Amino acid sequence: MAAVSIGNHAALRVNRIEREKVRTFYLDVLGGQLTRELDDKDDIRLGSDFYLALLYTRGDGATVDQGVSYAAEDALAEDDFLKAMFLELKADDVENTKRRIIASGVRVLNVPDPHLYFQAPGGQVFRLVGQDEDLSAYEGGRHD
Template sequence: MTVTSALKARTREFYGGVLGLKAIPSPAENLDLYEFPGGFILGLFFSDERAELLTEQDYLKATWLELKVDDLAQWKERLQSFGVIEIEYDDPSRFAEPYPRFFFQAPGGQVFRLAPL
């Protein structure tokens, strides 16, 4: 995913501090890598080139990543304390999977769905 360089510090605080992900060594100065439990690696490229960046509205049309948590209410509060706001997201699975969920955008606009384990 690509994030504007202006959000580098906030993005690092979010992924490393709020989500508690492990930052792993990166082969490039403009690339941050974060490891999720289970070995999934998320790469964030920092750029100032408009052509490389999606807007927050563009991300609403893209895919989302799901974070499974043991206490949805606690995580929702933690995210909101950081300044994350809940967003409306057209999720077709809402009809097939009737469980609580919380959609939000991370710094840079990436969409996540928080759901119970």
């Protein structure tokens, strides 16, 4: 069987009215770099090789990324994001990152797990973990 892995690109649909809060969070709080800005889309690099497309509304981005609609009406309702996918956010300094994230005013979720789970501006839910943390307990055991 062929092995698969999650790639280093993701796209998130967010409401246009949240654009400044979303940018502040991903750029200022998490230290991302804005690599491209369009009327309907921001491309951000997190770390050395993870690329995040933030999709807002219809506009010029559809011509850059052929066949993709960035319609605001396609965005999920705020509470629906809590039912969607949890993403993992890795940090070298978990405690400092945790303080910055909480101080930014995000919604912290009560999850029975020692990690910080939070809803970022734009609605996505993340779990904060250490860069080199052993997460094998979340994999159903070790696969030696």
